[in-house]
Amino acid sequence: MIEQAIFTSAETDRLAGYQVVATSPGVSEADQRELAIWGPSHGSLIDSGPDGVSFNFHPLPSGAYCVSRTTMAGGEYSGRGRQVYTQCLVVPSDDLARFANNPFAVLRAALAGGALEVQHQIPRQLEPMQLFGHTPAVDSALLARLSSRPGVSWLATLVQAALSCPSLALVGGAEPEHLIAGILNCLPPECRTRFSFSTGLCYSPRRPFRVTTLVDDPAEWRQARRRYGAVVLDLSHAPPVEFAPMDGWARLIEHVLKSGQVSFLAAQFSKRRFELTADDLPALALQLMEEFDANALPPKRRDEAAAARKMAEPAKPGDWLDGLQQAHAAHRRFRGGATISTPSSRNLVGPSHQLSTGCPELLERLEQLDDLVFEAIDGDAQALAKLRETWPKLHEELAEPLLAESREQYLRHALFIWQGSTEDTGAHDPARAVHALDVLSILFDEA
16 A cells, blocks of 8 residues: 655644644654655745646655655645645555556546545545556657657766766756656666655755756855765766767667667567665676667668677577677686586686686686675685785786686676576575675775
8 A cells, every 4th residue: 555644834732733634544753754854945946936846756664665746736724825745645655566667657647537626625644545457667758758858968978967967956957847857767766766856856964866957046056065965967068078978888778779679678678686785787788788789780780690699609508698698718717608607617627728828826816806796706714814815925926917807707797696586486695796896896995
């Protein structure tokens, strides 16, 4: 069930002023306190006219999420002006997931069902409600519209900025709710709940939305930058160079949208990737970019490219790493099959005679390093501690080409451990992704 709450100006037996005036029975005290903190009061709505509205989204202590709509409704009890009225839906994570973790889809369903009508006579207690159905992972029509205006480059820039900045403020956009919805539609559903937003509330440190809008006032823009550290993007100008989608997730979005293949995003976002976070997106972008480019080839060229990969990367039939992982001869442990995480994989041997270092002692040390990396990724704390001690010494001895190849190989291995941890088959332990990141932090630390 979805609980409800109303935050507005009223004089009650508890207090007078803006407060949570009514809730349904299932709203916890902790959530009520949070709603009171985030709730907008007098003068908080950017557009205070009769059509002024803001759609808002933020997390709650219970693990549920507040999806709310703020409008103007009548006059304040004190008579000082019009009343700011916010209707809140307290949405459990499972219900939000049915709507692809898209708060706009929840709002659309609630409005269609008449659930967010202003109640001029507010009851002492609200009733919980149900929202039926579900929504696709991607609003293809919206992305097609935004690809035309403000354009693919701006949309990819917004994605880059949203991923990079803890606080992003948009100005100069005619329809901020469409822009923010566009950003969410460019992210996998598993990542969307991390992006709280408001489409029409004045900027306030009491409401630390990750994405919000600002009034058309350069003085307020400067204040948001200086006092609150917000990044302000003005969509009436060209996209700023500092947030150009040069690589990573935003580059993938730009690449796909320029091709007009929104269906590719829809298909990928429909796949459940449990425990996927925004930090995982660079690795996922590499994987999806390769898949997208391969699918974009004509059928004949696709077959030729696949055949060439198979010839270049021989592996056991059925190997889940087929065509993805190549090992440098000095790191033969990582040249193997789908059982790479099992004890039997420790007996794998590779073509060490192909090593071009010309130094048997160095080869032996690299193989010892393989053991430490492999065991540390498997969760061996002693191996991780030994790696911290061993790597700086070996780092100084390795020539730059071999150092780069070593790091590349370990990074490749860690990325596939990471990717494996997000599959829904249960075959891989997600904790190994954390161990892999610990290992990479050591190997890529230049200090």
